[in-house]
Amino acid sequence: MSDKTNKKRGKAYLVGAGPGDPGLITVRGKEILEKAEVLIYDYLAGTKLLRHVPKDAELIYAGKKGGVKHTHTQEEINRMLVEKVKAGKRVVRLKGGDPFIFGRGGEELEELVAAGLSFEAVPGVTSASAAATFAGVPITHRKFTSSVAFITGHEDPNKKESNIAWDKISTGVGTLVFYMGIKNLESITANLIKHGRDPKTPVAVVRWASRPRQQSVVGTLDNIAKIVREKGIKPPALTIVGEVVSLRDTINWYEERPLFGKRVIITRTREQASELVALLDENGADTYEHATIAIQPPDSWEELDAALQDISRFQWILFTSINAISAFFDRLYSKGLDARALHACKIAAVGKVTADCLLEYGLKCDLLPEKYTGEGLAEALENVGVKGEKILLPRAKKAREVVPERLRQAGAEVVIAPVYQNVPTAENKEILKAQLLDKQVDLVTFTSSSTVTNFVHMLEVADKKELQELMEGVKIAAIGPITAKTVVANGLQVDIQPDTYTIPAMVDSIVSYYTSPKV
Ligand code: SAH
Secondary structure, X not given: OOOOOOOOOXXXXXXXXXXXXXHHOOHHHHHXXXXXXXXXXXXXXXHHHHHHOOOXXXXXXXXXXXXXXXXXXXXXXXXXXXXXXHOOOEEEEEXXXXXXXXXXXXXXHHXXXXXXXXXXXXXXOOHHHHHHHHOOOOOOEOOOEOOEEEEEOOOOOOOOOOXXXXXXHHHHOOXXXXXXXXXXXXXXXXXXXXXXXXXXXXXXXXXXXXXXXXXXXXXXXXXXHHHHHHHOOOOOEEEEEOHHHHXXXXXXXXXXXXXXXXXXXXXXXXXXXHHHHHHHHHOOOEEEEOOOEEEEOOOOOHHHHHHHHOHHHOOEEEEOOHHHHHHHHHHHHHOOOOHHHHOOOEEEEOOHHHHHHHHHXXXXXXXXXXXXXXXXHHHHHXXXXXXXXXXXXXXXXXXXXXXXXXXXXXXOEEEEEEEEEEEEOOOOHHHHHHHHHOOOOOEEEEOOHHXXXXXXXXXXXXXXXXXXXXXXXXXXXXXXXXXXXXXXXXXXXXXXXXXXXXXXXXXXXXXXXXXXXXX
């Protein structure tokens, strides 16, 4: 379907975002997001997917929160979509769940067809499917049902003639899933009972399915509306009606994960947060990333450039962080060199993560300490013997001096080459403060001393007392003793600290903290 009037490659992509868990978008959907020039996204699409979109893409929030004033009308959205595609852009229209299931995806594509524009459509995991899976309710099951219906619960109950064949669906379909039905739950359940469905049929209502803040309640047709009101369940939520709901007692797995519902703040550089976030997410935590540090190039490349002029005179190059590795190689490449320039040097890494990162650059470490710390690295090199050797240490501008000091004492000549610097960033500092003031946080994780210092700095507190008040009831996890010391120096207390200073060990400690009987 090509647009003959437009020479440019403008195209629309209607993409299903899935139900909210950012892992539940399709591979094709993610590929398309990564190449978006314009993104028009809905309230239900979930902001976590925005990380896949190129930084310079234009983001348009289309809104559409049930019951709340719409940010853009459907007509405005259709018009924007057509205009942006006509302007030659790759426009991604991202919608919650599946765009064709109560998503008006059809209407938007009809507009594009009418305007003669080209498009691609990508399905998504619809929220009914997600709600069933994450509430432990198989939507069909041989023992209970062989049919399912997806029904809108949005229909005005006072409408004279319903488009829904209540007389047929009430008893004619096994599992019924109502979208947008929270407001009308009383009339929906009354209609089903009136048309012959057993009032004792089990019902589950699932809010924010697949997200860490998922909530679900179970009842029967004759009492679920009351339960939902009492528990204050608000949209977006789905109502699943049918015998299959009884299987939840056996299968409920998602809400049973050890950190389910725990709200955890991650304070790391944006570049490094992913491993920690992934592990916490897998255990069910509700994670919020607040970058306290940004990585920037050093003020001067002088030392590294000088070293690179004759790198073979160094017997050793030490890598103590993955940031140092990527910055080092970027600079090396910019000089027209590659890894072969290092052929005469031995290479040491501080730990497994840095060693694996070096492998990606085609380099195997000659030395990896048993203990993954600066001290461990210095000790390992002392044992090998470095007297009279020249050692290059590309690293952060400001870092602990223990490695160079110990190696110099051991008789080596150490050249420190700053290849990046950590600068505090205060992105989202208002959000962070509001979360703490509203007591919406269970745990804060710190993975280095500077994350502690910058976190405190971001909160702009007058003194330790104000900080303590803000952090009252919030648990703190610190990756190791040095980070813990900085926490204590700020007048706070460390609740969780692993024995090994790695991210997986820290997450293990967090899990055992919350699953041990005392909590
Ligand atoms: N196209 C979407 C549905 C949009 S209609 C899809 O395929 O899922 C909006 C309704 O979807 C909401 O009122 C709610 O009933 C349901 N919904 C969407 N996401 C949900 C979620 N994460 N949890 C529970 N219900 C959800």
